[in-house]
Amino acid sequence: MKPETTNTIRIKTPFKKEGRLVVLGGGESGIGAALLAQAKGYEVFVSDKGVIKNKFRELLNQHAIPWEDTQHTKALILNADVVVKSPGIPNTVPLVAALKEQGIPVISEIEFAANYTQANIVAITGSNGKTTTASLTHHVLKQALSVGLAGNIGASFAKQVQANNYPNYVLEISSFQLDDCFSFRPHIAVLLNITPDHLDRYNYNFDAYVASKFRITKNQTATDYFIYDADDPVITNWLEKHPTKATLLPFSLHKRIENGAYFENNTCIITIDNNQIIMPAKDIALQGKHNIKNAMAASTVAHLLKIRKQTIRESLENFHGVEHRLEDVLKINKVNYINDSKATNVNATYYALESMDAPTIWIVGGEDKGNDYTELFPFINEKVKAIICLGVDNKKLFENFQSMVDIMVETQNMSEAVKIAYKLAESGDNVLLSPACASFDLFENYEDRGRQFKEAVRNL
Known part of the structure; x- marks a missing residue:
């Protein structure tokens, strides 16, 4: 290729x-x-x-x-x-x-810059996992190719086109960027998942948000590839009604996939034109079901671009994630402090809570984007021992969770939130910052929120 x-x-x-x-x-x-x-x-x-x-x-x-x-x-x-x-x-x-x-x-800047490069473009979108999957894909590809990482991450795509003009790019792309794309045509498009997010920007019309995500494949042809989560009913239902011209390469945790990727017997199997890569899940550095999907998506891209199987395996083994996404900060008195500030919606927090393997003190809150917290209820009942609300307005959080935990407090200060968590935590517990909300009520952005959390933990 x-x-x-x-x-x-x-x-x-x-x-x-x-x-x-x-x-x-x-x-x-x-x-x-x-x-x-x-x-x-x-x-x-x-x-x-x-x-x-x-x-x-x-x-x-x-x-x-x-x-x-x-x-x-x-x-x-x-x-x-x-x-x-x-x-x-x-x-x-x-x-x-x-x-x-x-x-x-x-x-958009993506639309503008794409018209000035003949590069091989891999574009990755989804409600959750974009940054991790884009970073992982770039990590694998850069072992064998000259490749830039841009979009919602790193230096701007346009600036890289102007200064470096790599022959390959991995782009993390949001729905907001896609809304202002018209001729943009990635050779490989990846759609990780679609869950309600940013609905305030789409007049609380979920279909409008879904349509925005699918703009990533709008201009693709039969010579291009569309990699997607075959377990996501929103994606599969939309594809049935709005087929793409691109060659489909699904990935799944639950279905056998002939051309694409699937998970069976704790092993990832990626197949393209009868050429297979097999990767035991235990060897993937990033753990959790959502990260198995992210790894399958990244591996499918790498397999398409003819990266050696051994290179793909080694890259998955030595990739250690991105800042603010389930990032281990410190262990103090046998309590693990975890920074998941990038969880700006409920679905991202769902993955975080799902991955918790010990009693958890959960720091949550911020600017609510029309959140429905129902899907979190089983995890709150099973894993969360206390909730610390960190937001200007925490009323909705109290309405949803007050009856589920014995301890629920609120604060508008990160340092205080971490000190409260320190007092509540016992040996073996987790303290998890996974806000499920945007950060703009108290912080400059999710990075600022995550860095304040890490600083407060280090100051304990």
Whole structure:
């Protein structure tokens, strides 16, 4: 499989490859888009309603790219030929609506950068597990290929296209990024799972969110591949009604798969065109059922790209996960402190609680995105001995869980939450930060929340 042949069929771009390009949002992806646009001959302007970080300001000044922050000057934006929008800006804001009314294309950094590379693109999405699976896939592929890691992780895709232009990319992609993709066509698309998340952004319409995730395969052809979880009824039901042209490679814990991956007798079996890789689950560094699925997805990608079987096995054995995802922090007085700050929705916390093998003190809470906590109830009853609510508004958590545990307290301070957990914990217990909520009520982002947790644990 030669990367240069994978994108020979091109979808017409929805934007002009010349003229004035405005970037809305001066973060990692926006600055990368600005640098790539300038390199491709656009007149570039960057506008951010918040404050642009000093390191990004310096980069813009260094490249003589005009910018503004703490405001959006309409006169400098509505004269664009194309707008690259940060995924954090909803399409419903008046400025974006005004751009669309004028017929000005509004696209994502992913869409923009993909038009300037002939690279072999592996795009990974899902409600949970994206970062782990993208990082694991990159870890396997980089043993044999020149490959970049971008999207929702690492340096921006556009910046890498401008500076390195790797022959291969692994992209972690959110639904927000996919919403502003129109011609984007990955050679290999991976859809890990779909559970209710970010529904506030989709008018609490789950079907709209599902449709957004499936945009990852929209432009694929029969020469491309779509890897997906065959155990996920939301995915399989949608595929029945909306078939993709791509070659299907499912993975499953419960069904035998002829072409794809499945799990049997504690062993992962990946088969593509009768060529098999067999991997005992005990040899996979990341444990838990969800990580077996992540490993099967990553291995299927690697198998497709002709990575040696031994290389795949060794990579799965020595990969040790990503920060803020079920990350072991410290063991103090035989109590294990675990940072799962990246669990920003109920399904991610489901996996975390499922993997707990000891009585657990659970730190939960934050900005609720319309959460339904019902699926967590069996784990609360079975594994959780105390709950510490860490959020501005914890009313919904008390309503759901107060009757299930003997101890339930609340705080708005991470250091205090960890000190309370320390007092409650006994030898052999786990203290788990797995918030099931967004972080923006008390923290800058989930990374800030996770790092504050780790710092508080180390200060005990």
